[in-house]
Amino acid sequence: MPLRTPRRIGTRVGRRIGTLRTAAAAALLALGATLLAPGAMAAHAADPTTDYCGGQCSDILPPGENGNATLADILANKAFGTRPAHTTDQLGPYSSLATGYQNLTDATLSNFFNSSSFGVPSNQVASVVSPRSDVTITRDKATGVPHIKGTTRDGTEFGAGYAAAQDRLWLMDLFRHVGRGELSSFAGGAAANRGLEQEFWQQAPYTEADLQAQVDWLSNNSGDRGRQALADAQDYIDGINAYITAAKSGRYFPGEYDLTGHVNAITNAGDIEPFQLTDLIALASVIGALFGTGGGGEVQSALSLLAAQQKYGVQDGTNVWESFRERDDPEATSTVHDGSSFPYAGKPASAQGEALPDPGSVVPEPLVYDATGGATQSTTKSPGVLPSNMFSDPRKGMSNALVVSGAHTASGHPVAVFGPQTGYFAPQLLMLQELQGPGISARGASFAGLGMYVELGRGQDYAWSATSASQDVTDTYAVQLCQDDTHYILHGSCVPMEKLERTNSWTPTLADSTPAGSYRMQVWRTAYGPVIYRATVGGKPVAYTQLRSSYMHEADSIIGFQELNDPGFVHDAASFQKAAQDINYTFNWFYADSRQTAYYNSGTNPVRAAGVDASFPVWGTGAYDWQGWDPTHNTATYTPPSQHPQSVDQDYYISWNNKQAPGYTSAGFGNGSVHRADLLEDRVKALVQAGGVTRASLVKAMSSASLTDLRGEDVLPELLQVIKSAPVTDSQEAAAVQQLTTWLADGTKRTETSAGSHTYADADAVRTMDAWWPLLVQGEFQTGLGTDLYNALAADLTIDESPSAGHGPTGSHAGSSFQYGWWSYVDKDLRKVLGQSVQGPLAHTYCGGGQLSACRNILLSTLKQAAATPATTVYPGDDGGCAAGDQWCADSIVQRPLGGITDDRISWQNRPTYQQVVEFPSHR
Structure with a gap:
């Protein structure tokens, strides 16, 4: 109904x-x-x-x-x-x-x-x-x-x-x-x-x-x-x-x-x-x-x-595709980690x-x-x-x-x-x-x-x-x-x-006009x-x-x-x-x-x-x-x-x-x-x-994992390492970097300051990350990949899946987050730029063409743009009761009604x- x-x-x-x-x-x-x-x-x-x-x-x-x-x-x-x-x-x-x-x-x-x-x-x-x-x-x-x-x-x-x-x-x-x-x-x-x-x-x-x-x-x-x-x-x-x-x-x-x-x-x-x-x-x-x-x-x-x-x-194109596909990535976390292997559906030799x-x-x-x-x-x-x-x-x-x-x-x-x-x-x-x-x-x-x-x-x-x-x-x-x-x-x-055919017809009812x-x-x-x-x-x-x-x-x-x-x-x-x-x-x-x-x-x-x-x-x-x-x-x-x-x-x-x-x-x-x-x-x-x-x-x-922003815990350290490879002189950029640094020290949680406050600790850093991630991914990869390939790969794997985004099998307010996104690509690419060891790297280095200073400039420019984006734009509101700019509500979980009884929304937890x-x- x-x-x-x-x-x-x-x-x-x-x-x-x-x-x-x-x-x-x-x-x-x-x-x-x-x-x-x-x-x-x-x-x-x-x-x-x-x-x-x-x-x-x-x-x-x-x-x-x-x-x-x-x-x-x-x-x-x-x-x-x-x-x-x-x-x-x-x-x-x-x-x-x-x-x-x-x-x-x-x-x-x-x-x-x-x-x-x-x-x-x-x-x-x-x-x-x-x-x-x-x-x-x-x-x-x-x-x-x-x-x-x-x-x-x-x-x-x-x-x-x-x-x-x-x-x-x-x-x-x-x-x-x-x-x-x-x-x-x-x-x-x-x-x-x-x-x-x-x-x-x-x-x-x-x-x-x-x-x-x-x-x-x-x-x-x-x-x-x-x-x-x-x-x-x-x-x-x-x-x-x-x-x-x-x-x-x-x-x-x-x-x-x-x-x-x-x-x-x-x-x-x-x-x-x-x-x-x-x-x-x-x-x-x-x-x-x-x-x-x-x-x-x-x-x-x-x-x-x-x-x-x-x-x-x-x-080379096949190699690039395979590196993004990550069929059997050596750095991936596996449930079975006792040294055993179970080959299935791998890439054939020919x-x-x-x-x-x-x-x-x-x-x-x-x-x-x-x-x-x-x-x-x-x-x-x-x-x-x-x-x-x-x-x-x-x-x-x-x-x-x-x-x-x-x-x-x-x-x-x-x-x-x-x-x-x-x-x-x-x-x-x-x-x-x-x-x-x-x-x-x-x-x-x-x-x-x-x-x-x-x-x-x-x-x-x-x-x-x-x-x-x-x-x-x-x-x-x-x-x-x-x-x-x-x-x-x-x-x-x-x-x-x-x-095979199926014909459906309907008339208005008390519940649906x-x-x-x-x-x-x-x-x-x-x-x-x-x-x-x-x-x-x-x-x-x-x-x-x-x-x-x-x-x-x-x-x-x-x-x-x-x-x-x-x-x-x-x-x-x-x-x-x-x-x-x-x-x-x-x-x-x-x-x-x-x-x-x-x-x-x-x-x-x-x-x-x-x-x-x-x-x-x-x-x-x-x-x-x-x-x-x-x-x-x-x-x-x-x-x-x-x-x-x-x-x-x-x-x-x-x-x-x-x-x-x-x-x-x-x-x-x-x-x-x-x-x-x-x-x-x-x-x-x-x-x-x-x-x-x-x-x-x-x-x-x-529960700690369920409240943590994956991008913050596992990718933000490298983002900051690239940015801090030289002094940050712009005041707006410096302020944003400090907010993110503090958030990282606090555990990159998305959680209320106290029960029922409906206000996040480190709220500005969370907002900045939500605005920054799609910008930095685009800035990091689109130029090197070209628009057509970038869009094709984004169709294979969505760029982001933050709690406030419309995603997953229930759309917005679904709880489940951070399952799919370009976190691994950003991680591998930045580590390559930083000169670190990467197993199963991408076939090319994309951020700034592999140059640390150029990559840093991309990250800083997109960060500055993100930090200036108002909450009303990052969290535009919806027809489910969330006003524009309401960060907590944008993340919140809704028990989607499948019948005539409705329930209260609750704070996000994954x-x-x-x-x-x-x-x-x-x-x-």
């Missing part, structure tokens, strides 16, 4: 209600008082389950567990600012860590995290419901998290589905429609809704038959666990549908259904469509596209290579089958046709129910992990602080739950609608988490056309492309995946297609998650790694129990044909297919588990979407000498060297959305 900002939706609802007949309006308001949750059974604690964490496991997931609100709740929120219970109660503790971490102790962790112990103490039980006789759902007073305990396995899963619908029904409904490319028909024609469904459907244009085929594949090809997974999923769906029936009858379903016209607010007429198994495939495809893919972008890489060769000639486009010939494949009415209006700022760039933005690096072996902790047991950075929404994409039943024992977070199992959390005596890995499992093929533009050659035969309209999406699909570009290669027309290894296999990962939840399967590091091997999405998995730590990189990594360079398009002629590729089912030969980056009991692990291991080629640009993972690496390494690591000290290291802190003192 395309809900507006808080003020606007309140106005809209009020205005629309005011147009109703007086009697109807009165009936609606009277009805609001009856839209309450169903009555609960008498509160009794769930039966205790063996928990080996001894009260030393904690977690947090802002803003709160409750993600459902009736129409009355939504109207009250708009009118009076009230919120349903447990809607926002985890936001305050989460936010306050930014100013409270410095004096943190193990004893005060509970001020910032909630207990994630199993069960609910009898004096903390808020409610108990039993949607059927073989399961209870106990909710605790503190957070409202559902603790689901079944006497049968199917009852446990039924309860999980029922609880998921209680907490996330509207969000689940949104995502099953996104997964089918029909969000605008369901939630309104806002431009953002259309943009999102277009981007997703072009990547995964599944038909209903495709979705069912994936269910059938799991049933027929995954053995007993696959069949059990489908049975669990069906029980889960039955629980969702039972809640829908009860909530519809009792009129306590989410009020967004009223506001979008699916249910009549007066008469209760209308339907909430029941869920089915194929909905879970659609949901899984959305989550997989957001967090579990990697690669692609080969056409853009080809364009920047061609620009480099145009500038420098073929040989590339075979490359299909580089002719310059100027690349044209994106059109998607939208036959637009009418509201679809033709220019409404680019129209907000939707989900960010319109969740899939199109290539910067999907998220989540971090800090894990320390027991050999270096105070207790002798491993300590872990980890979690996924999934963006900030209200309600969150994740939800918390505890599942206890035959063959299932876990507590943690699951993506809404996929909560058959806990996906990130803890078992009885172990915990696990993940970060997005994004290794290269997606390739671009150039298919030769024959007969016309819709036929291509497949293994020697001229065959037709498959034409976008005029009635419709449009048609069209994708041409080949055996090598959907067509994404048209071009010529050597003068011959081709279609560029995109194929990923998990395409048509969105549900396969359910086996690994099932195993992670099974206490009979996971009992040590080796069994954990085996479970992670059964997850086909690209994730870095981390594990800790009382004795061991472990790491494993998951994903179905295709074995490419000899000589194929994964960074560029290749010919789809058969000779360069993935080895063992079956186009009917999109299966292939994959690298064996032994070739995936992995480790057990390394002294420590850190991950912030950085390089996994030496030899493991990054899927895209940006893994070089400076990476945001360095903020964790430096702090955790120092803790390990000192010894005696505790939960509190590891949280402090994470940390996981859901986060665990664990230290197990004992083991089974």
Whole structure:
């Protein structure tokens, strides 16, 4: 549902209600008082389950567990600012860590995290419901998290589905429609809704038959666990549908259904469509596209290579491009640092089958046709129910992990602080739950609608988490056309492309006034995946297609998650790694129990044909297919588990979407000498060297990194070294240099002077850096590279990703920052100018042509320009409530509303959305 900002939706609802007949309006308001949750059974604690964490496991997931609100709740929120219970109660503790971490102790962790112990103490039980006789759902007073305990396995899963619908029904409904490319028909024609469904459907244009085929594949090809997974999923769906029936009858379903016209607010007429198994495939495809893919972008890489060769000639241009690509940079921080290497997707000695486009010939494949009415209006700022760039933005690096072996902790047991950075929404994409039943024992977070199992959390005596890995499992093929533009050659035969279409239409609702309209999406699909570009290669027309290894296999990962939840399967590091091997999405998995730590990189990594360079398009002629590729089912030969980056009991692990291991080629640009993972690496390494690591000290290291400006900590020292190579005589330049020097001494933090001050310490230095970075990068590189190559490389890797910039999968106010930028390029270039040793240097020296004095002049002139730039220009304000010049607000995190309830913004901190802190003192 395309809900507006808080003020606007309140106005809209009020205005629309005011147009109703007086009697109807009165009936609606009277009805609001009856839209309450169903009555609960008498509160009794769930039966205790063996928990080996001894009260030393904690977690947090802002803003709160409750993600459902009736129409009355939504109207009250708009009118009076009230919120349903447990809607926002985890936001305050989460936010306050930014100013409270410095004096943190193990004893005060509970001020910032909630207990994630199993069960609910009898004096903390808020409610108990039993949607059927073989399961209870106990909710605790503190957070409202559902603790689901079944006497049968199917009852446990039924309860999980029922609880998921209680907490996330509207969000689940949104995502099953996104997964089918029909969000605008369901939630309104806002431009953002259309943009999102277009981007997703072009990547995964599944038909209903495709979705069912994936269910059938799991049933027929995954053995007993696959069949059990489908049975669990069906029980889960039955629980969702039972809640829908009860909530519809009792009129306590989410009020967004009223506001979008699916249910009549007066008469209760209308339907909430029941869920089915194929909905879970659609949901899984959305989550997989957001967090579990990697690669692609080969056409853009080809364009920047061609620009480099145009500038420098073929040989030197290729060397220049490779130096910016940093495929296997020797200075990059790797998660595995024990001396082992895991070669994958590297540069071949002699590339075979490359299909580089002719310059100027690349044209994106059109998607939208036959637009009418509201679809033709220019409404680019129209907000939707989900960010319109969740899939199109290539910067999907998220989540971090800090894990320390027991050999270096105070207790002798491993300590872990980890979690996924999934963006900030209200309600969150994740939800918390505890599942206890035959063959299932876990507590943690699951993506809404996929909560058959806990996906990130803890078992009885172990915990696990993940970060997005994004290794290269997606390739671009150039298919030769024959007969016309819709036929291509497949293994020697001229065959037709498959034409896939989706027509969406909508009418205005209480929540969205976008005029009635419709449009048609069209994708041409080949055996090598959907067509994404048209071009010529050597003068011959081709279609560029995109194929990923998990395409048509969105549900396969359910086996690994099932195993992670099974206490009979996971009992040590080796069994954990085996479970992670059964997850086909690209994730870095981390594990800790009382004795061991472990790491494993998951994903179905295709074995490419000899000589194929994964960074560029290749010919789809058969000779360069993935080895063992079956186009009917999109299966292939994959690298064996032994070739995936992995480790057990390394002294420590850190991950912030950085390089996994030496030899493991990054899927895209940006893994070089400076990476945001360095903020964790430096702090955790120092803790390990000192010894005696505790939960509190590891949280402090994470929090310190989360508030630090990467450019300040890791590049500013070199910038100042160049500038201070001679006296600074200009008074304005000298003042700016002094501000930055002071900020560097203070730790280059972006943090409030005190809690709630909404004013940064070293505010002028932060403002200057924000204004300076894009200026200095342009001044340093554009002249040497030339405008065309500079712009082409900037399309491969964005120049900057500061907290105040619009970036990442949720746009501005997203928290996640400094994942991608030219930090490494600036670092390597300046060190070369300074005469320092550089491993894996850029092919040329750019700043001032390599002359120290000329480079210094560039830095000083751009610094002077930046220092003179007013805050109102650096932070121009936005339509989300930030005034021009408000530095704190520009950085702040917003829980983007995915429904009718809104939450307060919080101070910026670059940390996981859901986060665990664990230290197990004992083991089974």
